Amino acid sequence: MKDKEIEQNTKTLKDNTENKDNKVRTIFDNPVYWLLFVLLIIVGVALASFINSIGEESEADEITRQYEEVEDELNALILNNEALLRQQKSLENNRRDLLNSLDLDDVGPELLAELDEARLLAGQEAVTGQGLIITLQDKEEFNPLTDSADALIHDGTITHVLNLLAGSGARAMSFNDIRITALPQIYCIGPTIRCFTRRMTPPYVILAIGPPEEMREALETDRYLQRITSIDVGVRLTIEEGQIIVPSFSEYDDYRKYITQLEVTRSED
C-alpha cells in the first residue's frame, strides 16, 4: 500500500516537472520574447548612456554653444557679403553707364577703350564665351594604404591643367569660381587645395573660355592626364563644352592689394 502511494507520488511529481519544463520551453521558444529581451537590453544601455550624457556638464556643450553662435555669425556675414557684392555690381554698372555718357572731348573714346581693355585683361570683368567646363575629382573611395598619391588631385594637377589650357588658346579661366590672374596662389594644404585664401575641396571645376576643340585636344592628348585618369590610378576627369561665364576677380577680392609692391618704371634702365 505504502509502495503504491510512493509510486503514485513519484509519478505526480514527474508529471508536474514535465509540465513545468514544457511551459518554460514554450516561453523561450517564442521569438517575440527573445526580441523583447534584446530590445529591453538595448533600451537599458541607451537609457543609461543618455542619462550619463545629461549628467555631464561637459566641455562639448560649451563648444556646441559657441559653435552655434559662430555659425550664426558666419551666416550673417555671408548674407552681408552677398549684399555687398550685389551693391558692387550695381555700382559698376552705374559707373559704366556714366563713363559711356561722359563727353571727354578728344581723349574720351581712346581713354575709355584703353580702360576697357586693361579691365578685361586684368580679369576685372565677368566674361562670357564658348569654352570648356573641366571637372576633376579624386579617385572614388580613395584608400591611402593601397592607392597611389596620384589618385588625389594636387595643386600641381590644377596648375598643369591651367597651363595646358593657356597653351591651347584659353583667353580667360577660373578655378572653383575664382578668376585666374597672372599669379594665382594655388597650393595644397593637407587634403584640400587653397586658391588665395579660399580652401577648396573636390569637385574642382575649371572654366576656360577659348577654342573648345583645341583645348579639349590638349587635355585629351596630355600624357600626364592620360596616366592619372587611367583605371590604374583612378582620377575622375570630365570635359563639357558650352557657352560659359567666367567670373570677375572682383567677385573674390580687391585686386589692388596684389600690386602694392609694384613701382611702374617707364625708362629702359
Next chain:
Amino acid sequence: MKIKYGRSIFVIVVCVVLGVLLALQMTNLNRRSRSRDSLQELQNSVIEYQRKNQELDQRNNELYNYIRTLENELSGSEAGAIAKIIEEKENYAIFAGLRRVENEGVVISLSCKPPAKMRDSVLRQFTNELASLGAQAVSINGERKASTTEIRAIDDQILINGVRFDRSGIFEIKAIVDPDDINGYIIPYLENVKSVILQELTGENWTITIKHEDKVVIPALSEDRISYQKDLLLPVE
C-alpha cells in the same frame, strides 16, 4: 487574444522609446563631433569674411565717390573725371602685367649641362611657388607672366608666351615680392624647393642659384603676345 494585443503594444512602446533614445543619442554625438578644431576653422572663416566685407565696403564707398565725380563732371560742376579714369586704368594695367615694374625681389637662375635639358615642369614649379609666396610680378627670360601664359617644352625649346627659348640655355626667373619677407622666409623656402628639385634630378648636372636683389625690373607683357588676346571674350552685361 488580450495577451496578444498587450504584447504587441508593449513591443511598439519599447521600439518607440528605443527610437527616441537613439535619436537623442545621435544628436549628442553630432554635437560632440563639433570639436575645437572645427570651431577654430569656423572662427577663421568669420575673420576672413569680416575682412572681406570690410574691404568690399571700402571698395563700394570708393566706387560711390568715383561715380559722384563722374556725375559732377557730367553736370559741369567739377572736373577731375579724367584723372580718376587714368588712375583706374593704370591700376588695372599694372595688375594685368601691362606695365614695366620694378622693386626689391628675387632672381632664380637655372641651367643644366647636356645631355640634360631644361624642364618646363621645373620652371612651372618655381613660378607657382613664387605665386604662392605672394609674388606680385614674375618674368621668365624677360617674358612677363600673365593670366594665360603657358610654359611648355616642345622638343629642344621651351615656349613662354609663344616665344621659344633653347632648353640648353640659362633661364632666369625674376620676381617682385614683399621685401620684408625675402631673407627671413622667401629665400629659405625657395632653397628648400631647390634642394627637393635637385634631389629629384640626381644624376643630371643642374645649377640653380637664388639671389636677393634690391632692384628687380620686370618688363611689361608685349602687345603681340598670345596672352594679350581677348578676341573671344564678351563682357557680361
